[in-house]
Amino acid sequence: MSATFVADPSVVPAQKRRPPEAPSALSVIGRELFGTLPRAIGTAIFAVPIAYLAWRVLDWAVLGTVWRADGVEQCKIAAGACWSVIAARFRIILFGLYPYEDQWRSVLASLVIVVVAFLSCLPAFWTARRIIVCWAVGFAAYLVLMYGGILGLDKVTTDRWGGLSLTLFVFAAQTVIGMPLAILLMIARRSQIFVIAKLSAGLIDLLRAIPLLAILFTAAVVAPLALPEMLQGDKLTRVVIGYALFFAAYQAEIIRGGMQGVSEGQAEAARVLGLGKWQTLFYISLPQAFHKALPATVSQFAIAFKETSIITIVGFFDILASGHAAYGADEWYPYFREVYIFIGMIYFVTVFSLSRYGAFLERRTKNARA
Template sequence: MEMVVVAPPAPGRLEDLRRRFFATPLQAVLSLACLTIMVFLAWKLLNWAVFSAVFTTSGGPEACQAAAGACWSVIAARWRIIFFGLYPYEEQWRSALACVVVVVMTVLSCIPVFWTGRRIALVWGAGTALFYVLMKGGVLGLAHVGEEAWGGLALTLFIFVTTCLVGFPLAICLALLRRSELPWISRTTGLIIDGVRSLPLISILFTFAVVLPFALPQWLQGDKLYRVILGSALFFSAYQAEIVRGGMQGVPTGQEEAAMALGMRYWQRIGRILLPQAMRNALPATINQFVISFKETSLVIIVGFFEILASGNAAYGTGEWRFAYVEVYAFIAFIYFVFVFSLSRYGAFLERRMSISER
């Protein structure tokens, strides 16, 4: 007679919580103590940020100083400086529209129908060109606004987008050069990549912004903004090149050998066989690199650019709002959180869609 073994029922949620946090008396005491501290801190934060906060500008800074909570009135009074920086007041609609263009471009890039090299290049190229025309002006009846007047969120997004737009193709080229069969090419490329990766980004930005003009003729110097973007793109490409190369190493060598046996040319093997699978393997690390690059845009404040962090400093650093710096930084942190969290959640969605995490 065959014996049937019945598996024990899966523990319920309450039983699982009891086993994980209240298995022993000491563990129960520690869990309750941690829970009490978390509830206390959450209540204090909620009371400061919402219940006791001041949201309107009717009472002015005096009403904020008299209140026990946060002073969100500084955001209501100085939001234009935070978002637009030094951009001319009457032209700030162009800066706002340029930010919308970047968001739309990013959303289109996340739609699978645009996941081809030609379409994604068209979306990013057209979006960046439209962003530049809106910000710079000088055509289509738009007043000219020089790069020295750009600032706020628009400048942060511009640096991030152009860094990725220039750095990503450069990263693919560096990855391909490093796996070249010619030793002098692969070793030279590896030396360049490792040399850039060994330097902090701030030193590269300082070099491109301040030192490089002394080594270049006047006609080759260009604007400081574009030199900083080039340095940021070089730093991005060095790290992304290693990510792409790691993805290539995850592709079985037999596939490329089979493509060679079928008579496919080099660029056909790279574009149709190797790179699609390599980018699929490298997707989690690539999303992480995009997140890091977006956060690193705040470093350009060191070389004199009025990005969103510098705009926040100006929002509370002048006039009667000097006491409200915590609220300004909290608001800027929330803006960074929205963009970074959206990128990370989209990366998690792509991992589930492509089943990368199961490999």
């Protein structure tokens, strides 16, 4: 007599079981805000003042605003913001002291920096030769447009540069100069030669211990007193070098932290495959170190962009100083909030774009490793 076994349809093999569906965002929000009676009461208590503040901000920023006005008189009778101050004073905000008739050059120079930065983010340009050529051509075009003196362009000295174009230049220059310096400092600090390692470590610790403002003052004011005239250079050049050294000191430690997370087995495997010391460093260890240090690197870039505003203290007219001058006129002074919100949005868009690009790089490297 043979027995017949009937499989229980409720028992599903583990390999065929479907994973439970993730709850929707609305259900999670509803559970967190109203899942229990205390949560519902707390939500009701805090929702009222938050809704009131949101309405006040909306009413001030959008509903009761003056978007376009022939003069400041229309803003005086408005209940909300006066965004017409941006339309009336945007040239000062974006171009600072740059000559009025040549401000088109400042626009093109800013576009050059933005385009070069965008091209650098494309994987097709991720080779040393292409990156170097791209930034060399970009900086040359920027300097020709901003400084002039050739191709029929009037000369505009760096003390008259200002606004957004100066902010972008200082940020781009300090990062392009500072990143290679950071790699060199990291390599020197990890050197087997005692003197080189200690000198590099001392320089990094010294630059990290000194406030950025002190470094900029040294570059702008003290350096001309200590250096011969032929080595003094331009004031903006000295300040950018100070920025780059400060950036390099912090970035070197970030990369070194990433290097410490790379397994020694990677280098041993590379040596087994016949790669030399420098090939192992640049093709095996450094890419992995940058991947591990990517979040901190993106944060460092964001900090570097925001710290460009300190340049105004040493006598340059960056976008923040230009914004102050824009509402400095008596009739526009009450509307300084609108000016700073506009400038803040420029900083926000730039930093947010950096963070999104960092997230893209993390996803790309994670998918490549998978």
